[in-house]
Amino acid sequence: MQTELRLLIDMTEAANDERMIKSAVLSFANAHGFERFAYLQTQGDDVQTFNSYPEEWQDIYLGSRYSIIDPVITEAKRRMNVFSWTVDDWPARGRSELRRFKDQAVAHGIRSGVTVPVEGSFGSKMMLTFASKERKADVSKLQDAQDAIQAVLVIHYRLKILAAVTIVSPKTMLSPREAMCLMWAMKGKNGPETAKITGIKPRTVQHYLDNARRKLGAQSVPHLVAIARDHGLV
Known part of the structure; x- marks a missing residue:
């Protein structure tokens, strides 16, 4: 942890x-x-x-x-x-x-x-x-x-x-914890793995990823990761 x-x-x-x-x-x-x-x-x-x-x-x-x-x-x-x-x-x-x-x-x-x-x-x-x-x-x-x-x-x-450089527009700004969970997702970690690494509860990790998906218009976590990589968000 x-x-x-x-x-x-x-x-x-x-x-x-x-x-x-x-x-x-x-x-x-x-x-x-x-x-x-x-x-x-x-x-x-x-x-x-x-x-x-x-x-x-x-x-x-x-x-x-x-x-x-x-x-x-x-x-x-x-x-x-x-x-x-x-x-x-x-x-x-x-x-x-x-x-x-x-x-x-x-x-x-x-x-x-x-x-x-x-x-x-x-x-x-x-x-x-x-x-x-x-x-x-x-x-x-x-x-x-x-x-x-x-x-x-x-x-x-x-x-x-x-x-x-300005990385992202105000409408798509992520919170620090949303961005951190997204970063771990981009590194191939699933929700439970991210929870174990960060000390955050698995349900809370999922909450942050769901928020990030809504902000970026992603249908799934893989889609979220793809959008983040394409736009250099993290």
């Missing part, structure tokens, strides 16, 4: 738009006690981000260039392992800008979290953060370093691919 991180990896790999990636990552975050997530890629002072934070906080963060002083990014740049953090450990005194950042983060429901840093190309750094409004975050579900790092890489490269 897959670990929960492996399930996230598969759903991200099967995603055919940014909405599906956001849904998959946010579902994983919510299931483990986190309200928000943020993927960031930094190169020098430049920051690219894909996240579920409120737009107001994104505007404040990017407009104030908080990435330069953000203690989480500073810590992620100097280490290569999963780590937890809390704003209570950030300096309470010192630079007024850092104090203001801390107060604004707490005001927007960001008090603790877990971050997975990964070394990128050309001196860049990628990181995936799950944030919580609680005082202390639970890092236990992200202890498998290899799967955690792979999750960051899959999100990174899937976003790059989707930025280059």
Whole structure:
């Protein structure tokens, strides 16, 4: 049976738009006690981000260039392992800008979290953060370093691919789990086999495949697979 991180990896790999990636990552975050997530890629002072934070906080963060002083990014740049953090450990005194950042983060429901840093190309750094409004975050579900790092890489490269091409029209968008079950069907797995691999109940797997068939106008699972291959949906 897959670990929960492996399930996230598969759903991200099967995603055919940014909405599906956001849904998959946010579902994983919510299931483990986190309200928000943020993927960031930094190169020098430049920051690219894909996240579920409120737009107001994104505007404040990017407009104030908080990435330069953000203690989480500073810590992620100097280490290569999963780590937890809390704003209570950030300096309470010192630079007024850092104090203001801390107060604004707490005001927007960001008090603790877990971050997975990964070394990128050309001196860049990628990181995936799950944030919580609680005082202390639970890092236990992200202890498998290899799967955690792979999750960051899959999100990174899937976003790059989707930025280059629009795969499917809005009318035929599949949910992350529908796309994942379709992916296993394309690999020749039947419903019970997919259920065993993913840890989803067989009836639920069939439900996701039925939904995908209706969305794509397929008469059967083989027909669904043929349509998906012809249109490059997954």
